Amino acid sequence: MVKALLAMQGSKLSSLQLELLKVYSFQPSDEDLIAVRKLLATYFSDKMTKKIGQAIDEKGIKEEDLERWLNE
Template sequence: MQSQKLTSLQLELLKVYSFEPKEEDLLAIKKLMAQYFSDKLQCNIQKSIDEKGITEEDLKNWINE
């Protein structure tokens, strides 16, 4: 069986959890991570829209399909 290495993110999270943070701190970290990845996704979506010349009308049409 092949062992899998942990990613840099996983290693950093293990460091955080090793300190046994309070539940409120864990929730704050989860919110920060969720916001970060949400912002990154929105940025990538906007970049694709700009590169492909997608209009608001195109988006509305796709939603209604």
């Protein structure tokens, strides 16, 4: 079933989606699914935090600027 779906949707799904379909085809336990969700959330959160930090450094944004923006 997964192979047929992959063949049909291969050009429409991202590489990440295809990999996740492979994981789900093994029928992981609920505990494993929760762990995978946490791993993905942590990965993308860390990636976003790093990019925000880089943008702050590149633009010379200060802590006071961030506080002011939060309170606008």
